[in-house]
Amino acid sequence: MKLRNLVGQRFKERPADCVIDSHALMIRGGYMKGVGSGIFSEYPILRRVTRKIENIIREEMERIGGQEVMFPVVMPAQLWKESGRFESVGKELVRFKDRSDTDLVLGMTHEEAAVQLVREYGRSYQQYPFMIYQFQRKFRDEARPRAGMIRVREFTMKDAYSFHTSRKDLEEYYAKCLEAYRRIFRRVGIPQVEVVASDSGMMGGNVSHEFMLLTDAGEDSVVVCGSCDYRANLEAVDEPAACGRSAGAALEGVCPCCGSRSLSIRRGIEVGNIFQLGTKYTESMNMRYINESGAAEYPVMGCYGIGIGRLAASVCEARHDNRGPVWPISIAPWEVHLCCLRPDDGETREISDTLYQKLQSEGIEVIYDDRNKIQAGEMFADADLIGAPVRVIVSPRNTKDGVVEIVARDSAHMDNQMRKKVPVGRAFSEVCDLRRKLWSDGEMYDEGQRKNF
Amino acid sequence: MKLRNLVGQRFKERPADCVIDSHALMIRGGYMKGVGSGIFSEYPILRRVTRKIENIIREEMERIGGQEVMFPVVMPAQLWKESGRFESVGKELVRFKDRSDTDLVLGMTHEEAAVQLVREYGRSYQQYPFMIYQFQRKFRDEARPRAGMIRVREFTMKDAYSFHTSRKDLEEYYAKCLEAYRRIFRRVGIPQVEVVASDSGMMGGNVSHEFMLLTDAGEDSVVVCGSCDYRANLEAVDEPAACGRSAGAALEGVCPCCGSRSLSIRRGIEVGNIFQLGTKYTESMNMRYINESGAAEYPVMGCYGIGIGRLAASVCEARHDNRGPVWPISIAPWEVHLCCLRPDDGETREISDTLYQKLQSEGIEVIYDDRNKIQAGEMFADADLIGAPVRVIVSPRNTKDGVVEIVARDSAHMDNQMRKKVPVGRAFSEVCDLRRKLWSDGEMYDEGQRKNF
Numbered sequence: 001m002k003l004r005n006l007v008g009q010r011f012k013e014r015p016a017d018c019v020i021d022s023h024a025l026m027i028r029g030g031y032m033k034g035v036g037s038g039i040f041s042e043y044p045i046l047r048r049v050t051r052k053i054e055n056i057i058r059e060e061m062e063r064i065g066g067q068e069v070m071f072p073v074v075m076p077a078q079l080w081k082e083s084g085r086f087e088s089v090g091k092e093l094v095r096f097k098d099r100s101d102t103d104l105v106l107g108m109t110h111e112e113a114a115v116q117l118v119r120e121y122g123r124s125y126q127q128y129p130f131m132i133y134q135f136q137r138k139f140r141d142e143a144r145p146r147a148g149m150i151r152v153r154e155f156t157m158k159d160a161y162s163f164h165t166s167r168k169d170l171e172e173y174y175a176k177c178l179e180a181y182r183r184i185f186r187r188v189g190i191p192q193v194e195v196v197a198s199d200s201g202m203m204g205g206n207v208s209h210e211f212m213l214l215t216d217a218g219e220d221s222v223v224v225c226g227s228c229d230y231r232a233n234l235e236a237v238d239e240p241a242a243c244g245r246s247a248g249a250a251l252e253g254v255c256p257c258c259g260s261r262s263l264s265i266r267r268g269i270e271v272g273n274i275f276q277l278g279t280k281y282t283e284s285m286n287m288r289y290i291n292e293s294g295a296a297e298y299p300v301m302g303c304y305g306i307g308i309g310r311l312a313a314s315v316c317e318a319r320h321d322n323r324g325p326v327w328p329i330s331i332a333p334w335e336v337h338l339c340c341l342r343p344d345d346g347e348t349r350e351i352s353d354t355l356y357q358k359l360q361s362e363g364i365e366v367i368y369d370d371r372n373k374i375q376a377g378e379m380f381a382d383a384d385l386i387g388a389p390v391r392v393i394v395s396p397r398n399t400k401d402g403v404v405e406i407v408a409r410d411s412a413h414m415d416n417q418m419r420k421k422v423p424v425g426r427a428f429s430e431v432c433d434l435r436r437k438l439w440s441d442g443e444m445y446d447e448g449q450r451k452n453f
Numbered sequence: 454m455k456l457r458n459l460v461g462q463r464f465k466e467r468p469a470d471c472v473i474d475s476h477a478l479m480i481r482g483g484y485m486k487g488v489g490s491g492i493f494s495e496y497p498i499l500r501r502v503t504r505k506i507e508n509i510i511r512e513e514m515e516r517i518g519g520q521e522v523m524f525p526v527v528m529p530a531q532l533w534k535e536s537g538r539f540e541s542v543g544k545e546l547v548r549f550k551d552r553s554d555t556d557l558v559l560g561m562t563h564e565e566a567a568v569q570l571v572r573e574y575g576r577s578y579q580q581y582p583f584m585i586y587q588f589q590r591k592f593r594d595e596a597r598p599r600a601g602m603i604r605v606r607e608f609t610m611k612d613a614y615s616f617h618t619s620r621k622d623l624e625e626y627y628a629k630c631l632e633a634y635r636r637i638f639r640r641v642g643i644p645q646v647e648v649v650a651s652d653s654g655m656m657g658g659n660v661s662h663e664f665m666l667l668t669d670a671g672e673d674s675v676v677v678c679g680s681c682d683y684r685a686n687l688e689a690v691d692e693p694a695a696c697g698r699s700a701g702a703a704l705e706g707v708c709p710c711c712g713s714r715s716l717s718i719r720r721g722i723e724v725g726n727i728f729q730l731g732t733k734y735t736e737s738m739n740m741r742y743i744n745e746s747g748a749a750e751y752p753v754m755g756c757y758g759i760g761i762g763r764l765a766a767s768v769c770e771a772r773h774d775n776r777g778p779v780w781p782i783s784i785a786p787w788e789v790h791l792c793c794l795r796p797d798d799g800e801t802r803e804i805s806d807t808l809y810q811k812l813q814s815e816g817i818e819v820i821y822d823d824r825n826k827i828q829a830g831e832m833f834a835d836a837d838l839i840g841a842p843v844r845v846i847v848s849p850r851n852t853k854d855g856v857v858e859i860v861a862r863d864s865a866h867m868d869n870q871m872r873k874k875v876p877v878g879r880a881f882s883e884v885c886d887l888r889r890k891l892w893s894d895g896e897m898y899d900e901g902q903r904k905n906f
Contacts, residue, residue: 007585035524035569037555039528041524041525042523043522051521067460069500070494072492073607074559074592074606075488079489096547098606117486120462130458137590139527141551
């Protein structure tokens with residue numbers, strides 16, 4: 001599409017109220033706009049990013065046998081009374097009454113709704129295991145929303161719920177889901193995400209993990225061992241460690257896994273979490289199945305969450321420079337950003353119009369900046385904020401030399417070959433080559449989702 | 454996927470509380486489950502249908518230049534106070550307070566949020582026209598939810614908002630949007646939907662249209678002229694008719710357009726609506742742009758809605774028999790339903806397993822029923838409720854004859870050629886042929902979205 005038509009505005013100044021870079025850059029780039037405390041609207045550029053993230057997650061959920069469903073945002077309080085959480089959860093849970101005085105709540109998570117949906121379906125052991133997931137809005141009345149899309153009150157979440165006839169079966173599926181999460185974080189461009197033992201908090205259950213992007217902008221504290229793989233949320237160091245030993249030692253600076261004293265505390269953003277819930281919800285909500293011997297038992301559950309907006313902001317936090325986000329090609333709003341400097345110059349305009357048409361007709365996502373009377377500096381600043389991985393520059397000077405310029409957005413981190421001038425006639429194939437390289441270098445796709453190059 | 458793994462159960466009995474067929478069939482087929490009054494969860498089979506509907510709508514919105522955004526479900530009441538609707542709308546609008554005593558509302562429509570998002574972007578006439586749309590959950594505290602997914606309290610809606618610098622420009626865009634809606638209803642399988650003059654109600658503005666599926670199951674009353682094209686919601690017959698004459702005459706049984714006395718009243722389901730809002734929201738919320746002469750003006754708005762779940766239920770209402778929905782191939786949960794009768798018969802199992810693999814590897818959506826010890830009658834009853842347009846039957850008797858059976862789901866309405874036995878070796882290509890025919894007969898796709906056959 002043409003940049004001149006893109007709804008949303010970009011600007012130079014860092015907003016005063018932004019404490020972390022991703023927040024500042026996403027506001028400056030016209031990604032979202034605050035509507036109220038911890039409540040945002042997404043402009044088209046961010047919606048493109050979040051839709052791509054959703055599609056990657058959907059593919060990975062389907063790959064491990066997940067089936068997409070949809071639960072409501074508004075639920076009868078009765079459902080939350082069954083599980084006991086209507087009383088046990090604090091002010092984060094919004095409670096209100098409808099016109100006939102029935103108590104309702106806003107879904108902040110959907111364990112109750114999941115059990116309600118499959119309570120009858122799951123009556124025989126033969127139906128197990130199964131996993132259902134959704135993408136849905138959640139509202140949590142957080143006391144302190146902060147950091148743009150990182151900690152908000154309303155957000156889109158992928159939440160998944162698995163049901164099993166034994167703890168062993170849950171553990172096996174949990175491991176599969178953990179691998180699916182690793183693939184998701186790799187495919188959205190942050191393979192460095194760490195798996196960390198966590199505290200199960202209000203979810204219940206006793207085994208859970210968080211996926212942490214370690215960054216100074218994070219609000220969680222993570223204990224990291226320099227000698228072994230031990231990682232734990234600081235809130236969870238008094239729980240048993242994965243290695244089986246008592247983890248309390250970590251509080252005294254000793255790694256509970258390898259015994260070394262090389263523990264440090266890092267900041268992190270939680271980009272996903274997985275829980276072995278056990279029978280907390282199936283027992284309280286009386287969901288039972290008949291096992292092979294004809295006896296009634298409670299199914300064992302797991303649940304698995306990823307916040308979509310937070311993940312987008314986290315990728316931006318992990319991949320940006322002072323000019324803007326450096327989106328991976330898998331979730332960039334567009335793959336190619338085509339700048340036509342001086343579109344009033346006939347030949348220059350023709351070269352870039354032709355390239356635009358060609359890229360579009362080949363199914364390559366391109367944003368085309370053909371605005372008149374814009375300084376090159378302003379055009380490039382806008383392109384930096386949009387963060388497409390491939391940039392093509394057509395200008396009168398290049399036209400005179402019979403070339404166009406091709407630049408990789410993350411050239412700052414790579415060698416000079418990422419910026420080159422190529423003859424006009426080779427522009428299209430060179431763009432395709434760079435695009436293909438970016439998809440495969442980052443392992444941005446998997447077997448079965450192979451890009452059509 | 455295999456039917457044995459599909460989450461959701463099917464059953465024979467018509468539930469007592471279902472007043473219309475689509476509701477009964479969708480409950481019996483495991484499409485959704487009630488969570489509370491007017492609140493449903495979608496099982497995987499319905500989520501497949503609603504996702505396909507969403508994709509068709511998205512394509513048609515993009516085709517007329519729409520840009521996808523996302524507004525929040527929860528909004529500060531302040532925004533609705535600006536427009537005056539916080540006071541003017543009745544109990545349908547849910548109002549509540551957050552932990553810091555701020556008034557919030559649940560979005561039942563998003564005109565206010567749309568104006569808030571683009572108030573700064575739209576400051577210059579050069580940015581116009583533009584259209585933004587979203588898919589988002591809405592909650593309306595309806596007094597009388599009824600008829601399954603037809604009138605609910607919570608639902609997913611595609612809502613679109615266009616902004617213009619003149620009424621004429623709005624009218625031109627409105628006409629384009631009306632055509633996009635016609636394409637949408639054709640592509641989801643109900644081309645018979647009628648465009649009807651309507652009352653603008655709480656939305657404001659003075660020109661609006663509803664898209665009505667005429668059916669006895671509807672809850673709206675539509676005045677239909679037997680002699681000309683005049684159609685109006687009974688609630689709107691005292692408004693000026695499209696033909697320019699006073700419409701009050703309709704109340705006395707005289708068509709306000711052609712003067713004939715051949716008016717009748719039909720029932721209909723409103724499957725979409727479009728409104729010329731004018732400057733109601735831009736004025737009240739003080740959104741202005743600078744025109745070419747440097748003067749400040751209020752933009753003119755249009756808005757355009759379609760409820761996703763209601764549309765799915767309406768297609769079911771329009772296209773079903775007493776055995777189940779007859780989904781068009783464009784939104785059917787699966788294109789092909791493969792029944793293997795007696796999978797314990799080795800050769801029969803091999804033929805159907807091979808066909809299943811082949812269909813899947815060619816990207817054809819297939820649900821495979823290979824359950825053991827299920828009577829043929831039960832298998833077919835389940836297939837009827839799932840409503841895939843192409844059915845393939847592999848059975849020991851067919852195997853002995855070296856054939857498989859191919860049946861079109863809507864054979865009841867077509868000639869006998871829609872049910873035939875074909876040699877095993879030709880099964881795959883015959884399925885492909887029927888599939889192609891169903892896509893093209895129904896004009897289920899458009900140029901640009903050509904299926905890859």
